[in-house]
Amino acid sequence: LTFIGDLTEVADPEIRVRPDRLGPRLGARFPLVQEALAGLPARTILRALQRGETVAVQVDGEVVDVGSEDLEVRYRPKPGWVFVEENDYVAAVWTELTDALRKEGLAREVVRRIQELRKRADFDVADRIVTYYQADPGLAEAIAAHADYIQAETLSEQLLPMAPPPAAEAVERATIDGMSLLLGVLRVAKG
DSSP states (O other): OOOOSOGGGTEEEEEEEOHHHHHHHHGGGHHHHHHHHHTSOHHHHHHHHHTTOOEEEEETTEEEEEOGGGEEEEEEEOTTEEEEEETTEEEEEEOOOOHHHHHHHHHHHHHHHHHHHHHHTTOOTTOOEEEEEEEOHHHHHHHHHTHHHHHHHHTEEEEESSOOOTTOSEEEEEEETTEEEEEEEEEOOOO
């Protein structure tokens, strides 16, 4: 969680002229003022409005002042961001998935599958297990990267990259994000 002081860190401002306000006041000069404003950087206009100033544009040798009531400010998320505004607060979320996030998501899905296997094998919630797996390279890489997490979440004493033995108490073939996975679980003997 990072606090930002300026929405322009995650969004680009778009300044739109309000024809209902400027049209009646400017008449035939309205399109010229609209064009002049479009030629100014949105951030320049935004800074002036934030300071409570008007924006001066020159049209046919005459200066026309445009105030905040004459303009509408909207924000367009920068690539990779989404945000929502409410009551002067903004929450922005980075939506692009990094390789690390993808692997973490795959590992969570593997945990879910192992938990389902535990349930199907009627294991007690405290039973320790050995988990066997065979996976396509991308999925195997995610499992290896998050092996400690997977083992902790599933009570797997071992997480072995090999085909489940015939003694496995539950086996499942699955596809996760287009990658094949073969899982098998075996309860560890108590004592």
